[in-house]
Each structure stands twice: as C-alpha cells, then as structure tokens.
Amino acid sequence: MIECREIYKNYGAIKVLKGISLTIGKGETFAIIGPNGAGKTTLFKVITGESRANSGSIRLEGEDITNVSASARVTRGFGRTFQVARILAGNTVLENLIIAIEARQRNQGVKPSWWRLGPAPDVVDEARVLARRIAMADKLGLSASFLSHGDRKRLEMGMTLALKPRVLMMDEPTAGMSPSDRHDIVNVIKRLRDEEGLTIMLTEHDMDVVSDLSDRVMVMNYGETVATGSMEEIRANTAVREIYLGEEADHA
Numbered sequence: 480m481i482e483c484r485e486i487y488k489n490y491g492a493i494k495v496l497k498g499i500s501l502t503i504g505k506g507e508t509f510a511i512i513g514p515n516g517a518g519k520t521t522l523f524k525v526i527t528g529e530s531r532a533n534s535g536s537i538r539l540e541g542e543d544i545t546n547v548s549a550s551a552r553v554t555r556g557f558g559r560t561f562q563v564a565r566i567l568a569g570n571t572v573l574e575n576l577i578i579a580i581e582a583r584q585r586n587q588g589v590k591p592s593w594w595r596l597g598p599a600p601d602v603v604d605e606a607r608v609l610a611r612r613i614a615m616a617d618k619l620g621l622s623a624s625f626l627s628h629g630d631r632k633r634l635e636m637g638m639t640l641a642l643k644p645r646v647l648m649m650d651e652p653t654a655g656m657s658p659s660d661r662h663d664i665v666n667v668i669k670r671l672r673d674e675e676g677l678t679i680m681l682t683e684h685d686m687d688v689v690s691d692l693s694d695r696v697m698v699m700n701y702g703e704t705v706a707t708g709s710m711e712e713i714r715a716n717t718a719v720r721e722i723y724l725g726e727e728a729d730h731a
C-alpha cells in the first residue's frame with residue numbers, strides 16, 4: 480500500500496532522516512516509535528506531503544507520489560490527525576463534522592446549492608452517523624471549545640474520516656490523554672479499522688497503545704531505522720532494549 484525507499488531529509492546542516500525505507504501492507508497497522516527527536520514526525524510529514532524529502536521515493540499502491548502535493552495526496556486517500564487536534568473551536572461538534580464532509584464534497588467537485596442556507600439534509604445525516612462512529616452522538620450540540628482533550632482528538636478523527644481516507648495517519652493519537660480517554664480512543668481506532676479495512680500508520684510514545692493496536696512496529700533513533708517487526712520481536716531486540724534502557728537510565 481505504502482512504500483518508502485531511502486528517504487533522506489535535512490534541515491539545513493542537520494540530517495534528520497538518513498535513508499529510511501519501509502513498506503506498509505493494505506489493512507496493516509504500522510507504528511513508528513523511538514526517542515524524542517528520532518525523526519518520527521518528520522518522516523510522517525514527508526509521507527503526508529507536508530514536507531519534502533531531499534531524496535528517496537514514496538509510492539501509494541504502486542503510484543509514485545514523491546512529488547505530489549499534500550492536498551493531492553488527500554484526494555488519493557491520505558487522512559491525517561495531528562499531535563494537537565485541529566478542530567474549529569468556535570463551532571459545535573455537528574458543525575465541525577459538517578464542515579469536513581462539505582470539504583470532501585467540494586474536493587470531489589460537488590457544488591454547494593446557492594439557494595439553500597445551511598447544510599444539505601444528507602450532509603447532516605452523514606455527520607450524525609459519523610458522530611455515532613466516534614462515540615460523540617451525545618455531544619453534537621456542544622461547542623468544540625468546551626470539549627475535553629480526548630474528545631477533541633476524537634472529533635478530529637471524525638473530521639479526518641469524513642474525507643473517506645484509505646490510509647489514516649495519526650501523529651501521537653493518545654498524547655496528553657487520561658488513561659480512560661486513551662482506552663476509549665484505542666477502541667474507536669480498532670473498531671474503525673476493522674469496519675473500514677483502513678491502513679493505519681501512527682507514531683506513539685505509549686507502549687501499551689502501540690502493543691494493543693499495531694501489527695508491526697518500526698523503531699527509529701537519530702534518523703535511522705533500528706529495527707522493524709512484531710511487538711514481540713521489537714521487545715526482544717537488543718539494540719532496541721539498549722535505546723530504551725538508556726533512556727530510562729537518563730531519566731533516573
């Protein structure tokens with residue numbers, strides 16, 4: 480589904496990605512882990528098209544998308560959530576979902592009806608269905624500014640799903656969440672993945688979440704791949720253990 484070959488990325492003199500290659504299969508959940516500054520978010524941005532690699536190639540279902548813009552990648556099926564949820568705080572939950580659905584329709588060339596004030600009934604229906612799928616049906620009328628951190632992330636996920644992605648890219652989906660919010664969002668992600676057959680790529684610091692969600696895990700350090708494999712293989716990998724034990728020792 481996604482294939483990255485020999486990705487290099489520099490910020491000035493700083494070499495942030497040093498030859499990253501990876502393959503993610505259709506329907507697979509693939510996690511990228513590693514210490515702070517390892518280059519996870521940078522790799523993420525290169526794959527979504529927000530940032531351009533200095534060299535290397537990216538393919539989506541065989542098509543070379545290395546030089547395709549971020550918005551054109553969305554049209555090809557990429558959906559992305561951010562470390563800090565990007566929602567419209569001045570609007571209600573329902574309005575946020577409607578805005579995302581209408582954005583997809585515009586992208587698909589659907590023209591808004593000039594004579595109608597407000598959203599079309601089918602858009603409102605779709606927003607309500609989406610709200611149920613992200614377990615926010617009871618919060619439709621709430622202003623997004625009053626939502627908890629976990630609910631904001633959930634709403635952002637709903638807005639991303641409104642774009643009908645084939646690939647869901649999530650940068651630290653549980654960052655800053657309480658344990659119960661974390662548990663809830665993991666369940667929402669699992670359900671969506673199973674219902675829609677989504678391919679998922681995520682970065683995450685919480686190892687329980689990684690272990691719970693991922694088919695395969697890639698460990699990065701200093702812009703390089705240290706290991707790729709199942710969670711069991713990663714846990715047993717000597718180089719990985721050294722990185723994480725080193726981290727624990729530093730924090731001790």
Ligand SMILES: Nc1ncnc2c1ncn2[C@@H]1O[C@H](COP(=O)(O)OP(=O)(O)OP(=O)(O)O)[C@@H](O)[C@H]1O
Pocket residue numbers: 490493495513514515516517518519520521522
């Ligand atoms: N726009 C930028 N300009 C200059 N340096 C940057 C830029 N973005 C990231 N970096 C540097 O690139 C390195 C990798 O950063 P990146 O955010 O990709 O790491 P990360 O693994 O996602 O870290 P974290 O877990 O803390 O989010 C860091 O040294 C960072 O300071």
